[in-house]
Amino acid sequence: MAAIALDIAPPRExxxxxxxxxxxxxxxxxxxxxxxxxxxxxxxxxAPWIAPYDPLATSWGAVRKAPSAAHWFGTxxxxxxxxxxxxxxxxxSLLAGLVSVGIxxxxxxxxxxxxxxxxxxxxxxxxRITDAMLACPFLVLAIALAAFLxxxxxxxxxAIGIAATPVFVxxxxxxxxxxxxxxYIEAARAVGNSGLRIALRHVFPNIVAPIIVQATLxxxxxxxxxxxxxxxxLGQQPPAPSWGSMLNTAKxxxxxxxxxxxxxxxxxxxLVLSFNLLGDGLRDALDPRHT
Amino acid sequence: MSFILRRLGAxxxxxxFVSVMIFGLQQLLPGDPAIAMAGEERDPNVVAYLRGKFxxxxxxxxxxxxxxxxxxxxxxxxxxxxxxxxxxxxLEKLPVTLELAGLAMVIALVIGITAGIVSAxxxxxxxxxxxxxxxxxxxxxxxFWLGILLILxxxxxxxxxxxxxxxxxxxxxxENLKSMILPAFVLGNALAAVLMRHTRxxxxxxxxxxxxxxxxAKGLDERVVILRHALRNALVPVVTLTALQLGxxxxxxxxxxxxxxxxxxxxxIVDAVFNRDYSVVQGxxxxxxxxxxxxxLLADVAYVLINPRMxx
Numbered sequence: 001m002a003a004i005a006l007d008i009a010p011p012r013e014x015x016x017x018x019x020x021x022x023x024x025x026x027x028x029x030x031x032x033x034x035x036x037x038x039x040x041x042x043x044x045x046x047a048p049w050i051a052p053y054d055p056l057a058t059s060w061g062a063v064r065k066a067p068s069a070a071h072w073f074g075t076x077x078x079x080x081x082x083x084x085x086x087x088x089x090x091x092x093s094l095l096a097g098l099v100s101v102g103i104x105x106x107x108x109x110x111x112x113x114x115x116x117x118x119x120x121x122x123x124x125x126x127x128r129i130t131d132a133m134l135a136c137p138f139l140v141l142a143i144a145l146a147a148f149l150x151x152x153x154x155x156x157x158x159a160i161g162i163a164a165t166p167v168f169v170x171x172x173x174x175x176x177x178x179x180x181x182x183x184y185i186e187a188a189r190a191v192g193n194s195g196l197r198i199a200l201r202h203v204f205p206n207i208v209a210p211i212i213v214q215a216t217l218x219x220x221x222x223x224x225x226x227x228x229x230x231x232x233x234l235g236q237q238p239p240a241p242s243w244g245s246m247l248n249t250a251k252x253x254x255x256x257x258x259x260x261x262x263x264x265x266x267x268x269x270x271l272v273l274s275f276n277l278l279g280d281g282l283r284d285a286l287d288p289r290h291t
Numbered sequence: 292m293s294f295i296l297r298r299l300g301a302x303x304x305x306x307x308f309v310s311v312m313i314f315g316l317q318q319l320l321p322g323d324p325a326i327a328m329a330g331e332e333r334d335p336n337v338v339a340y341l342r343g344k345f346x347x348x349x350x351x352x353x354x355x356x357x358x359x360x361x362x363x364x365x366x367x368x369x370x371x372x373x374x375x376x377x378x379x380x381x382l383e384k385l386p387v388t389l390e391l392a393g394l395a396m397v398i399a400l401v402i403g404i405t406a407g408i409v410s411a412x413x414x415x416x417x418x419x420x421x422x423x424x425x426x427x428x429x430x431x432x433x434x435f436w437l438g439i440l441l442i443l444x445x446x447x448x449x450x451x452x453x454x455x456x457x458x459x460x461x462x463x464x465x466e467n468l469k470s471m472i473l474p475a476f477v478l479g480n481a482l483a484a485v486l487m488r489h490t491r492x493x494x495x496x497x498x499x500x501x502x503x504x505x506x507x508a509k510g511l512d513e514r515v516v517i518l519r520h521a522l523r524n525a526l527v528p529v530v531t532l533t534a535l536q537l538g539x540x541x542x543x544x545x546x547x548x549x550x551x552x553x554x555x556x557x558x559x560i561v562d563a564v565f566n567r568d569y570s571v572v573q574g575x576x577x578x579x580x581x582x583x584x585x586x587x588l589l590a591d592v593a594y595v596l597i598n599p600r601m602x603x
Contacts, residue, residue, distance in 0.1 A: 132308030135580040135587075139542035140560070144576045147564040148319040224433050228546055231435050232561055244433075251439050251550060254454075255447050265436035273431035 020209075023285040030281020033274035040271050044090040051084035055241045064257040074259040077249060085241040086263045092235070092242040093271060096157050096226030097219040103161025104168050105215060111165075112172025113207075117180060117199055126169065133166040142225055146234040153226075153242070156235040160225045164218050171214055175207035182206075209286040216282055220275035227268050243268050295592055302584050309580045310362065313573050314355050320569070323347075328371055328569055341371075367577065368570030370563070377574035380559060387457065388555035391547065392540040394475035399482035400533065404526070406483070407490025411498060412517060422487060429484025434543055438477045438550035445473060455552040474551040478543045482536050489532055493525035527594070534590035538583040 014022070024030055043050060052072075059079035067074040073082035115126040133141065145159035179185065180203060188202045229235035230244025238245060243264035250261035320327040325341040341347070346354045361368065367377035410422035446454035453470050460467040497503060498521050506520045507513075545557030552558075556575065563571035 128304045128308050129312075131305045132312055132580075135305060135309050135538075135584045136312075136576060137538040137542035137579060137583065139545060140576055140579050143545065143560060143564065144313075144316055144572055145319070147572050148316045148569070150321065220431070227433055228435065231433075231546065232549060232564075234564065247433075247436055247439060251435075251442075254439055254443050258443050258447075261436070261439045261443065265433065265440070268433050268436065269431055272433070273427060276427065276431055 020285045024281055027281040027284060029277050030285070033277035033281065036270055036274040037278060040090050040094060040267075040274075043087055044094050047088045047091060051081075051087040053081035053084040055080065055084040055088040056239050057081075064253065064260075066257075067259055073263045074257065076246070076260055077253055077257070082246075082260060082263060085246060086243070086267055089241045089243045089246060089264060089267065090271075092153055092230070092240070093223050093226060093268065096153065096160065096235070097223040097271075097275070099157045100160035100164060100222045100226070101215050101218045103158065104164040104218060105211070107161075108165040108168025109172045109211060112169040112174075113176050113199055113203065115169065116173035116176025117195070117203065123173070127173070130166040130169045133163070134170070136163075138163050138221070139225060139228060142229060143232065143234060146229055151234045151237060153230075153236040153240075156226055156229045159229070160222050163225075164222060167214065167218065168211065171210060172207060175210060176203055179203050179206045213279055213283040213286060216275055216279035220272045220279065223268065223272050223275065294595055298588055298591055302588055305584060306581065309584070310359060310577065311355070313577045313580070314358055316573060316576075317569065318351075324569075328567065330371070330567060362577065367574035370568050370571050372563075372566045372568045377571050380571065381556070381574060381578050384554065384556045384559045387553060388541070388544050388548070388557060390460070391471060391474055391478060391544055391553065391555060392537065394471055395479035395482065395540055395543075396533070396537075398475055398479035399486055399536075402479070403483035403486025404490050404529065406487040407529075408494055408517065408522060410487070411491045411494035414495065422491070426484040426487045429480050429487075432480065433546075434477050434481060435546045435550050437480060438474070438547060441473050441477060442550070455550075457551075457553045457555075470551075470553075474547045474553060477550070478540060478547045481543065482540065485536065486529060486533065489529050490525065493528055494521060497521045497525045531590045531594045534586050534593070537586050538579070541579050541582075 057080060059075070062071070062075045062079040064077055065071055065075040065079075071081050071083065073086060076082055076085070111126050115123040136144075142156075142159045142163040145162055146156050149155035149159060185198060185202055188198050193201070226235050227242070227244035227247070230242040231248045233245070233248065236242030236245055246264040247261060250257070250264070253260055317324055323338075324345070325338045325347050326333055328341050328345075329337045346357050349357075358368075365378055367381070369376055370380060373380070406422045406425060410419040413419050442454045445452045452473055456470055458466040458470050498517075503516060503521050506516045511520075541556065544555060545560060547553070548555045548557035549561055560572060560575040563569075563575070
């Protein structure tokens with residue numbers, strides 16, 4: 001009898017985060033995407049041990065060699081191993097994705113929270129500046145910023161981060177506007193909590209979910225943006241490997257060495273697709289109403 | 292009418308902040324902007340000339356005033372490299388990019404809306420699945436990579452289309468279309484994916500509405516229900532969205548023009564970046580942003596005009 005009683009005992013109450021995690025784990029597409037992201041993260045971290053050759057080592061005896069047992073992805077126009085460069089290139093792409101979105105979050109979310117929470121002229125000012133930044137197409141703004149800051153991976157990350165910031169300002173502001181009229185915020189105010197405490201303790205936790213979703217999708221956009229800037233010569237500078245700059249070189253040798261163009265592109269595609277799928281999965285998991 | 296006036300009034304502060312932001316770009320230049328703009332030779336005469344021309348010894352707000360005065364009079368500055376007014380350079384390159392963007396838009400509309408309708412009508416079947424995979428592919432493929440792959444296939448392997456270059460439609464329309472079809476497809480690809488997703492969700496919403504059920508209950512042919520009743524309403528938000536995507540097309544054109552060596556607006560900004568021709572960079576960004584704001588306004592007005600419920 002006791003065993004039966006135990007079996008029908010009510011299930012342990014799960015927190016909203018645990019429930020979201022459960023929903024996420026059940027989404028096969030999102031889980032495969034997460035596995036691909038983890039794969040690229042491991043590739044980036046352990047690049048020196050995984051890459052078969054030095055990504056910068058040139059070999060005049062192995063210029064533009066087709067894929068072979070010695071060079072699985074072939075070699076480039078100055079005899080560097082394409083596989084090794086693709087492996088090391090993961091570092092630039094992931095770093096750009098994470099750092100630039102980190103910048104957007106660090107700048108955009110506090111500004112959005114302040115604008116939404118305080119309202120008035122501060123809101124007006126922040127919103128107008130946000131509108132102005134959103135009026136410039138993302139990549140054009142990033143190109144202009146990278147052009148004036150000077151071409152380098154660091155500046156590309158800053159440029160992408162700044163260009164992506166207004167989306168987070170708008171999102172955080174809209175979320176705060178929706179949350180701040182809720183009864184529990186009124187209650188928190190009624191018992192004498194300070195504005196800062198209410199913002200941090202009561203408003204912020206309730207706006208986090210859509211920001212996480214947007215951040216994941218923004219990483220996908222940032223990875224493409226970094227590759228685009230590097231493709232244009234405004235990101236990672238040669239000879240350091242980056243998927244975008246590898247494609248820039250590959251386009252000049254598409255007739256003689258098409259393999260140079262395949263793997264960097266496949267890598268960008270897989271990483272961006274994975275972050276997009278993960279973002280979609282997170283959206284469904286964190287906001288069940290969406291599905 | 293009052294809505295249009297209100298909307299017009301709202302773009303003025305936005306335009307003001309856009310101009311401040313773009314003017315402010317110059318301040319990001321490390322060190323003395325005159326030296327940075329003078330190029331590698333750093334000729335003292337050129338530096339002194341630039342300092343005088345851009346009023347670099349004056350306070351920031353005064354310099355902004357001078358710059359803005361020029362902009363309002365249609366003077367976006369002068370290219371340091373080619374010694375030509377930026378406005379005339381933009382006007383010269385713009386038609387090429389507009390043709391590219393226009394063709395890309397047509398391709399995106401045809402593919403995106405068709406795929407969106409089909410996937411909504413055949414929801415949860417393999418057709419829907421394939422259309423969704425296509426959308427994910429479109430959203431995740433860097434267009435410069437797609438461009439290289441298509442050059443490899445259609446120019447190098449099959450020899451059907453030119454790998455790069457541009458022929459004016461006034462010289463030879465056939466050759467022009469041949470040189471533009473690949474870049475336009477590459478540029479339209481991502482937009483097609485966005486349009487497909489929006490059309491699909493708008494169609495799904497409309498297909499479950501009461502008036503569609505009524506139309507079906509009347510015994511109307513399913514094709515008439517979908518094309519005449521559902522699609523017309525589903526397309527309203529999609530058309531508005533399409534106008535807003537023109538800004539994205541300009542962004543994408545920068546890369547597409549680079550891959551296919553098309554002498555348009557995008558190539559102008561990239562070349563300007565490498566020539567440190569900062570006036571051109573500023574001019575192009577200012578022009579793009581203003582065009583985007585105006586398009587946004589037109590899309591909003593069009594939305595109100597075609598949607599009677601919004602007029603109230």
